[in-house]
Amino acid sequence: MNLPASISEARARLADRTLSANELVRAELKAMAAARPLNAFITETPEIALAMAGESDRRLARGEARALEGIPLAIKDLFCTKGVLTTAASHILDGFQPTYESTVTRKLWEAGAILLGKTNLDEFAMGSSNESSHYGPVKSPWRRAGDNRPLTPGGSSGGSAAAVAAGLALGATGTDTGGSIRQPAAVSGVVGLKPTYGRCSRWGIVAFASSLDQAGPFARNVRDAAVLLRSMAGFDPQDSTSADRPVPDYELACERPARGIKVGVPGEYRVAGMPPEIEALWQRGCDWLKAAGAEVVEVSLPHTKYALPAYYIVAPAEASSNLARYDGVRYGLRVPGEDIQQMYEKTRAAGFGCEVRRRVLIGTYVLSAGYYDAYYVKAQKLRRLIKQDFQAAFGRVDAILTPTTPGPAFALGEKADDPIAMYLNDVFTVTANLAGLPGISVPAGLSADGLPLGLQLLGPAFAEETILTLAAELERAASFTARPEPWWRLP
Amino acid sequence: MSRDASKLVAAASGPWEVVIGLEVHAQVTSAAKLFSGAATAFGAAPNAQVSLVDAAMPGMLPVINRVCVEQAVKTGLGLAAEINRVSVFDRKNYFYPDLPAGYQISQYKQPIVGKGRLLIDLADGTTREVGITRLHLEQDAGKSLHDQHPRHSYVDLNRAGVALMEIVSEPDMRSAEEAGAYLRKLRAILRYLGTCDGNMEEGSLRADVNVSVRRPGEGYGTRCEIKNVNSIRFVQQAIDYEAKRQIALIEDGGSVKQQTRLFDSRTGSTREMRSKEEAHDYRYFPDPDLLPLELSEAFISGLSASLPELPDAKKARFMRELALNAYDASVLVAEKETADYFEALAQGRDAKVAANWLTGDLFGHLNRLGKGIADSPVSAARLGELLDLLTAGSISGRAAKDVLAEMVDSGQSAKAIVETKGLTQVSDSDAIEGLIDEVIAGNADKVGQYRAGKEPLLGWFVGQVMKASRGKANPALANELLRKKLAS
Secondary structure, eight states, rough: OOOSHHHHHHHHHHHTTOOOOHHHHHHHHHHHHHHHHGGHHHHHHHHHHHHHHHHHHHHHHTTTOOOOOOOEEEEEEEBBBBTTTOOOTTTGTTTTOSOOOOOHHHHHHHOOEEEEEEEEEEEGGGGSSSSTTTTOOOOOOOOOOOOOOOOOOOSSSSSHHHHHHHSSSSEEEOSSSSSHHHHHHHHTSEEEEOOTTTOOOTTTTSOOTTTTEOOOOOOOHHHHHHHHHHHHHOOTTOOOOOOOSSOHHHHHHHHSSOOEEEEEEGGGSOTTOOOOHHHHHHHHHHHHHHHHHEEEEEEOOTTGHHHHHHHHHHHHHHHHHHGGGOOOSSOOOOOOOOSHHHHHHHHHHHHSOOOHHHHHHHHHHHHSTTTIIIIHHHEEEEEEEHHHHHHHHTTTTTEEEEESSSSSBBBTTSSSSOOHHGGGGGGTTTTHHHTOEEEEEEEEETTTTTTTEEEEEEESSSSSHHHHHHHHHHHHHHHHOOOEEEEEETT | OOOOOGGGGOTTOBBBEEEEEOOOOEEOSSSBBBSSOOOOTTTTTTTTSSSTTTTTTOOOOOOOOHHHHHHHHHHHHHEEEHOOOOEEEEEEOOOOTTTSSSSEEEEEEEEEEEEEEEEEOTTTSSSEEEEEEEEEEEOOOOEEEOOSSSSSSSEEEEETTTTEEEEEOSSSSOOOHHHHHHHHHHHHHHHHHTTOOOTTTTTTEEEEEEEEEEHHHTOOOEEEEEEEOSSSSHHHHHHHHHHHHHHHHTTTOOOOOOEEEEEETTTEEEEEEEEEGGGOOOOOOOTSOOOOEEEHHHHHHHHHHHHHOHHHHHHHHHHHHOOOOOOOOHHHSHHHHHHHHHHHHHHTTTTHHHHHHIIIIIIIHHHHHOOOOOOOOOOOOHHHHHHHHHEEEEEHHHHHHHHHHHHHOOOHHHHHHHHHHHHOOOOOOHHHHHHHEEEEEEEHHHHHHHTTTTTHHHHHHHHHHHHTTTBOHHHHHHHHHHHHEEEE
């Protein structure tokens, strides 16, 4: 069977009954099985997928299709799924099967979407390469031209990005704390959208850094991302930080003209050592938007250089507290000890990988008496300044255009021993999390060695529609059609 | 804030002043917990009242319970305290099996209620003001059970996440008596407001007691904190023990070290739990799962308008409108149930008489039975009937006391008892005169003494007449008739 290329196409074919949900799911499950060398999934859920497909086909037959009826999705294994192993890619959650469903996935299933499986990620979403997963790294479907070395799919939502890029799912969920949706989307050649903080409920998502975490979709194109977001977003009384405001029809925004929209280009993002091909891509992005009638102007975000240091204080601080619950007492891994203290120590030492341990230690340190003011309080002040930078800029422009990442995918192992180099991957994406703003990454071109590169659009809070309009314009102009060679399929 | 010398503790080297501050943990009266929908009833089977949030399952988020916020604000208003329009919930981080999330959600730098005050009523009828530093909302922890199994500990999370108000006083108290008066008054206010049931046996009200000693007029000494004391008597014992211990330490040339101590109710003593050096670093920071709590003017004024009359106001009204003295008024308002009982009883009757019968006679019976006013076998309406019989002169005061005893034991009404036992007072002059004649005839010697000028014997004659009437004679009438007959 010819797999549909997008959610839009699948919806049309399911609606006119030239394709059944069952056929679609079987084809995806077959592709997933063939793509196991990618290690994109921690858990595949074929029985659940087929049962959900059966329900979708019955509804389609009765003409009662819902917004995402029969659309197979991959779910980042940070979303709790009722009765299905949920690991956060950590040893410490061994065997954990939630008795509850996260709000975002519940909404997706209520819209008729189908669970294919749970995707691999950096442990507790801490990482930019997927290498901190207890289940081993995801291998990117992409390879450099003439080079067989495995590359990173990006992180932390690497499994979701790889699954969508390799055609194993029509869409996927991710979470973005410092760039964990946009960075893997960019280096995997797919669309990734981080909504405004509070747009999607965090209820039932394993927490990394609560004030920064936000769920969002991965998709093959901008319109599909809009369709997915519409079903994922919405107020949730169970999440005190969720926004009580209506969810617009984001799909309509993809049709609107970009003409007259003011787009800012922040000089501070032109960082030292930026590869010329990234610089050139950014310029092309400006030219495309201008050609579509948008107005492109320089803006200043003067505190940008403090974003990464502030992020690496706030995120670990919150994480150190959020991860205290993994103590071996109630669920997951327990390594026995002589007394309770030793049980804690052994369990947490065995259960957490080295990146998670590093961040818990950093977070504990910056919150300690005597250091709190010097680190945590100062980082919060910087965060306010960064937010104010954006407020000032959005007084002049409707959106901001930047590259998503400082470069294309790197090889697995290439930066594994250098946390600072790894953290620099997030340099263009963390600002949106610190300010709580929406951002989207759109595939916009290929690097010299044939790897995808992304452009990022940032908007004011709850201006997802504006950035979707511009993203759709960039997508048309870039006409990015490259697909990875399916090297992973065994002959 | 040095006060009268009677509060000072004498020692070999001279007098010491004891300085006491209390941190009271009061469980908020609410059907659900502070941040989850789980129930809070006392006495449920272990772990029967635990939500996913209370058990800190991955991805669970707290949502503030509006009722608990209302209760905290009401309590703040009842303590004449500042209500903070914006307050912040912080995480207090530490590891313990009965703290599932590894942090307690509390309020650290910005509590919901700021400075207030409380008037304590002392035994001599005087009052004294104790400052309230703050009141904040926080979660209770679960309960670790170490005595259920030789090698394992068990954890019951029913209490985990239950809302507590931590009410912190200024170090304004100077004796165990004042600390006891503070706790009794605070408990009365909480009960009047309905914001905490004040039940110390069930742990709804617990106190951390800060004690230090100093020479009168000097700065504060080093304090020790005695954790989690769960009765007023124990608080007072702990203070007395701790003050003696600290004074002895200093008198022996040593010094007090800042410590957290535990009270042992079996020995009445305190012992070291941990020193200042071993104190936890709780790494407080604002909980990113919760937005700052913002209260509107309308919300606060709505609660303010709904407040009931509180003990101090009630006491003032009893003194002003019912002409009661300060002591009686204090006793009557100490418990809301007593005040309610009294108001029902005093309605249309002499307030002083009502107060005496309630706090003297009925309280005596209740003490004997080990019952509270709420469980009194004699209702206010029933006791009122008895007082009406007395006022109408239908029975004597002496007989009334016997009738009340009978009412307490049998549950019958005063009228029924009076009728059955034929206790109706004799106010018929002829009948009483007959009795008087008999008494005079049988005691010629005493009559002679009286007539010779030993007038105090009149009381003895009245007693004889009452005795002869088996208590039924109207004593006033007997008195009057006796005077006449003895004079003639």
